Amino acid sequence: MTSLPANPSDTKLGLVIDLDICVGCHACAVHCKEWNDGGHSAPLTDHDPYGSDPWGVWFNRVHTFEAGEGADSRTVHFPRSCLHCDEPACVTVCPTGASYKRAEDGIVLVNADACIGCKLCSWACPYGAREYDDVDGVMKKCTMCVDRIYNDNLAEADRVPVCVSTCPANARHFGDLGDPSSEVSQLVAARGGYELMPEMGYAPVNRYLPPRPRKVSAGDTGAAAALTPVDHSGDVGVPEIGTGSRLLDWVDRMLSR
Amino acid sequence: MNPSYSVIFFTTASGTGYGLLALLGVFATAGWLPADPWLGIVGIGAALALVTAGLLSSTFHLGHPERAWRGLTQWRSSWLSREGVVAVATYVPAGLFGIGWVFLGDTGGFWAACGLAATALAALTVGCTAMIYASLKPIPRWSNIWVLPVYLLMALAGGGVAATLLFAAFGSGPHWTGWLAAGALVAAWAAKFGYWGSIDGAAPRSTAESATGLGGIGKVRLFEPPHTGTNYLLQEMGFRVARKHAQKLRRLALLSGGAVPAALCAITAISEPGWPGTLAAVLAATSFGVGIVVERWLFFAEAEHVVMLYYGAEAA
Numbered sequence: 001m002t003s004l005p006a007n008p009s010d011t012k013l014g015l016v017i018d019l020d021i022c023v024g025c026h027a028c029a030v031h032c033k034e035w036n037d038g039g040h041s042a043p044l045t046d047h048d049p050y051g052s053d054p055w056g057v058w059f060n061r062v063h064t065f066e067a068g069e070g071a072d073s074r075t076v077h078f079p080r081s082c083l084h085c086d087e088p089a090c091v092t093v094c095p096t097g098a099s100y101k102r103a104e105d106g107i108v109l110v111n112a113d114a115c116i117g118c119k120l121c122s123w124a125c126p127y128g129a130r131e132y133d134d135v136d137g138v139m140k141k142c143t144m145c146v147d148r149i150y151n152d153n154l155a156e157a158d159r160v161p162v163c164v165s166t167c168p169a170n171a172r173h174f175g176d177l178g179d180p181s182s183e184v185s186q187l188v189a190a191r192g193g194y195e196l197m198p199e200m201g202y203a204p205v206n207r208y209l210p211p212r213p214r215k216v217s218a219g220d221t222g223a224a225a226a227l228t229p230v231d232h233s234g235d236v237g238v239p240e241i242g243t244g245s246r247l248l249d250w251v252d253r254m255l256s257r
Numbered sequence: 258m259n260p261s262y263s264v265i266f267f268t269t270a271s272g273t274g275y276g277l278l279a280l281l282g283v284f285a286t287a288g289w290l291p292a293d294p295w296l297g298i299v300g301i302g303a304a305l306a307l308v309t310a311g312l313l314s315s316t317f318h319l320g321h322p323e324r325a326w327r328g329l330t331q332w333r334s335s336w337l338s339r340e341g342v343v344a345v346a347t348y349v350p351a352g353l354f355g356i357g358w359v360f361l362g363d364t365g366g367f368w369a370a371c372g373l374a375a376t377a378l379a380a381l382t383v384g385c386t387a388m389i390y391a392s393l394k395p396i397p398r399w400s401n402i403w404v405l406p407v408y409l410l411m412a413l414a415g416g417g418v419a420a421t422l423l424f425a426a427f428g429s430g431p432h433w434t435g436w437l438a439a440g441a442l443v444a445a446w447a448a449k450f451g452y453w454g455s456i457d458g459a460a461p462r463s464t465a466e467s468a469t470g471l472g473g474i475g476k477v478r479l480f481e482p483p484h485t486g487t488n489y490l491l492q493e494m495g496f497r498v499a500r501k502h503a504q505k506l507r508r509l510a511l512l513s514g515g516a517v518p519a520a521l522c523a524i525t526a527i528s529e530p531g532w533p534g535t536l537a538a539v540l541a542a543t544s545f546g547v548g549i550v551v552e553r554w555l556f557f558a559e560a561e562h563v564v565m566l567y568y569g570a571e572a573a
Contacts, residue, residue, distance in 0.1 A: 002331045019471075029483070053486055061483035063567055065465075068475025075480060076471055080567055089394065095338035096327035114327055117320020120337055122493065123258070126395035126463070128564035131489040137320025194470045197463050197563065200394055208470055 002094040004087075005103035012086070012106040012178035013144055014205035015164065016187055017079055020212045022171040024064055024077030028163035032060040032081070032142075035162040040143045041112065045135040057131045059142040060163055071226070074211055079172070081163070082129035082142035083196065083204030084108050090121040090130060099139075106178070106205060107146055112138045126200045149174075177205050258396065259496040260557035267315035268386055269415070269549045271344075272408065274307025275379035276416020277423075278351055282372030282379075284420075284431070285354065285364040290372075291429045292365075297358030300423050305351060307419075312344060336392055340385035343378055350374035383412045390556075397462040397573060398560040403452035410445035411549060417441040418545045421522050422538040428530040435526030435538070439519040442545075446515040449552065453507065456559070461572030468566035479569040494562035498555070506555050514548020517541070 036059055037044045046056030060081040067074050084101075088108050091099045098114035099121050101107070110121075110130075115138035122130040122139060130141045145161035148154060158165060164172040175184030184207075187193065193207035281300055284290040316322045329345065331338040350371040357368025364372070387408035390399040417438030424430030431437075465479075466472025498506075521541035528534030563573045 003334045026483075055484070055486040055488050057489070058484075061488075063479065063483045064481035065469055065471060065477050066480040067469075067471040067477045072475065074471075074474050076469070076474075078469055078471075078567075080483070089392075092334040093337065093389075093392070095329075095331050095335045095341060096324070097331050098327075114324070115321065116324045116328055118318075118328070118337065119320075119493065120335075120389070122489070123393055123562070124395065126468075126563045128490045128494075128567060132320070132493070134320070134489075196470055197467050199463060199467060200563070210470065210473065 002091050002097050002099055004091060004101055008101075008103050008106065010178045011104065011176050012084075012205045013149070013174070014084055014106070014177040014184070014207070015081070015144075015161065016173040016175070016177075016184045016193060016207045016209060018171040018173070018191075018209040019076050019078060020171075020191075020209060021169050022062075022077040022079060023169050024062055025168065026062045027166050027168060028079055028172060029058060029060040029062050031162045031166035033058055035145065035148070036143065039145070039147045041110070041140045043133075043136075044140065045133045057133050057140055059129075059131070059140070061128075072214075074214070076211055079163070080127065080129075081206075082108060082144075083127055083202075083206040084142075084144060086203035086205060087201060089124040089202065093120050093124045095120070107144045108141070109143055109146065110139055110141055112136065112140075115139055126197050126202065127204070177207065258557045258560045258562060259493050260554045261318050263314045263318040265550060265553045265557065267311040268408075269311075269546075269553050270314070271308045271311025272383055272386070272412035273415030273419055273549070274304045274309075274311065275347070275383050276412040276414070277419040278304040278308070278347070278416070279376040279379040279413070280416045280420045280437075282354065282369075282374070282376030285358075285369040285372035286376075288365065288369075289431045290358075290364040291427075292358065292362045293427065293429060294359045294362050296423070296427050296429060297355060297364075299427070300420075301351065301355035301358060303419065303423065304416075305348075305355070308344075308347075336385050336388040340382060340389060343382045343385055347375060347378040347382055350378065379412075380409065383408055394462075395563045396560050397459065397563070398456045399556075401452060401455055401459075403448060403455055406448045407445065407452050410441065410448050411552070414438065414441040414445040415545060415549060418518050418522060418538075418542050421525050422535070422542045425525050425530070425535040425538040432530070433526055435522040435524075435534075438522040438541070439526070442515050442519040442522070446511060449511075449515075463563045463566060464572045465566045465570065468563065478571075479567075482568060490564055491568065494564055495568065496558060497561070498558040503555060503559055506551055510548050510551040510555060512548070513544050514552050518545040518548070 044057040048054045063078045065076050065078055084106055088101055091101050096114050096116050098111045117137040119132055130139050133140050149159050160174045164174045173184050176182045177185055188207045191209040193209045195204045316325050328338055328341045332342045353371040354368055354375050357363045387405040391404040394400050421435045421438045424434050465477040469477050471477045518541040521537040524537040525534040561573045
């Protein structure tokens, strides 16, 4: 049933991603690929995996953005995956009932046995969370590692999405964002966590923690607050150096065009 | 958005078929439809052939066409499902209308009522098709109030051109159908101009800043994409048409899909019944076919998806 649950529980399982400490190592994306290639939505098909132009299905992608200008600019690594929205149009547009939002915990899943591969859900998602598997002919997406988080065969510490357990910088957190007293909710409150593209009205559950303000004082290290730019005004410049061979110089000029 | 040829063919062919079906139903109700069985075979046959070819084509882009029936189940929430349900339902009154016309030589009374029901369902189907696109907020150029009127009027115009050709070829039916087609074409392209004006002048709905939430630091730009190769998102939603080409294609669509067929349909309307009028109608239908495909291709190619904000777009 692709209508949203009539009586959802208060539980909203989600991720909190700390953009202040994400180092952009892509471990979350790689471990996601590894786990889910054998999990609920397996396989995550690849094309040309060992060739020169490989591509395939991933549920988690780490972008890197720059924000701001000059000395005040920041480089921010930005993991992007399904936000398990409260108003997921990807679910309601589904004509077959394959896409659904679970009433008990808010996880958005695809029933691959009912999916006709019309791709409309991927058009309806502003966040690019859904990737089509053209070998299986069905849509696939982040499962919040639903095959881990309730898995009694795993140690309790491991019952979290792999992107969270594998993060070496502890930039990813998993928990119940519907419970204001949960650790993740308190983290969001303390750090001013925000949702992506709120103007779309999808009410995403996942939250992103903004980079902390840059420290402007150098503390008590004795270092200058800012480095003085090197004065280049007296530079004589680098002399033009040829290779000594007119042919190679010509090749160099051609290649330098 | 990547213009998928199966979907372009579906929306244009079935739109025109539904337009023709809708007009035939209205004409029957008004008593303007000659009860000639041959006209019925070709008229209803052409309408249902266009509709059916379009619907079949739309299943070609499915990953699992054999499961297409499942698409009829979620009409409570999904415009795509509603479209499927109404499209299937349209066959019932359309089929009855055709039986009365072709086998009983009767286009009045109960059979006309069936025709009118087919008209209503045909309009609903085209409306559902438009709403599939118009309801997608992540594609600002689709979730636009002009999309629904444009789809409905383009279907009506296509049906008008087809009806003009049908009646001209048979030398029967209301001779002024050509004027109706010309009028519908003018209305459809007026709506299309409204659409183009709206999307060209629209402020961006989302930006790289709102997509990342990093606007507080400053202007946001992509430093490194997450993957060096392609992926599904870039293939499906990363399609862009150069603005220069888009402007040329808009003019081509307007000329071939609007001005030329409108003039030719008017020529059919003022010609005496005979081959010159029929030839004009054939040319009108051919020209419209080219123009509507270009129009629909542009509808996809010019639409930008907000997910591209994560891949270097600044605003969408």
